[in-house]
Amino acid sequence: MLQHNDIDESKKEFKIFDFMYWNKLAFLILGLLIISSILIIFIFNFNWGIDFTGGTLVEINLEKSINIDLLRNKLMESGFKKPIVQKLNNSKNIMIKVSSFPSSIDTNKLSTKLVSIVNKYERQKVIINRIDFIGPSVGTELIKNGLIALLFAIIAIFAYISYRFEWCLASGTVIALLSDLIITFGFLSLFYIEIDLTIVASLMSIIGYSLNDKIVISDRIRENINKMQSISYYKIINISLNQVLNRTLMTSFVTLIMVLILLIFGGSLLKDFSLTMLIGIIIGTISSIYISLPISLIVNKKCS
Structure with a gap:
């Protein structure tokens, strides 16, 4: 000292x-x-992350509200790496951002895959509002x-x-x-x-x-x-x-x-x-x- x-x-x-x-x-x-x-x-x-590597943004509309944490986990189990799932205006309007799928499928097939996952676990009608591709550039x-x-x-x-x-x-x-x-x-x-x-x-x-x-x-x-x-x-x-x-x-x-x-x-x-x-x-x-x-x-x- x-x-x-x-x-x-x-x-x-x-x-x-x-x-x-x-x-x-x-x-x-x-x-x-x-x-x-x-x-x-x-x-x-x-x-x-997707903000730097590019990926796909899918906005869907559901008949009833769902647990977004559960949906995120189901997407990860299906092969999507750290998907971003967020509620928009209300709990029925969901935005999903994912990077490239392991099988390198195109945007349309990717959105179909997302819809099928939601239908499988939530058993409700899904409407796709928009699909945007975020390029790596x-x-x-x-x-x-x-x-x-x-x-x-x-x-x-x-x-x-x-x-x-x-x-x-x-x-x-x-x-x-x-x-x-x-x-x-x-x-x-x-x-x-x-x-x-x-x-x-x-x-x-x-x-x-x-x-x-x-x-x-x-x-x-x-x-x-x-x-x-x-x-x-x-x-x-x-x-x-x-x-x-x-x-x-x-x-x-x-x-x-x-x-x-x-x-x-x-x-x-x-x-x-x-x-x-x-x-x-x-x-x-x-x-x-x-x-x-x-x-x-x-x-x-x-x-x-």
């Missing part, structure tokens, strides 16, 4: 937990996680635009933090954000979680949460640099982390509780979203301390 008698104007003694004492070990572990994630992505690739365009948007977002974040704080803090924050995404992508690839627009939304939420956490810490460091000019940057980081520790832990705890509730009670549609958020929040909180700040510490030595 570090002790310092000149932290504020009142000259009171504070006991400061030395977070940076473990920075090299934690940095090494997280570095191995990043390298492992990249290797996993190259080996296992991603499980792209849409997915390619989405991926391209998403990567471009992400690149510009990272550049904008770096520019803002460089202007708001110092570029040594900005470099650590941007690298930590990239590491959050890489490790989260590694988990998505390892567990073969289907990547659709819901997962993209969770990734954007992770970036926002992680960035907010890092900016709060950076802001406190900036304030303490102005107040404690005679103290080393290493000690200022530890002091700042201790000052925002309660806020960071409480925010992370409350957010994790909400995500766990979604994971347990949100159903199959929110399961992958919640799991991705859970992984991202944990990694983002750790990287705020043991990637962002060690990098800024190294860069600051070169700046000084």
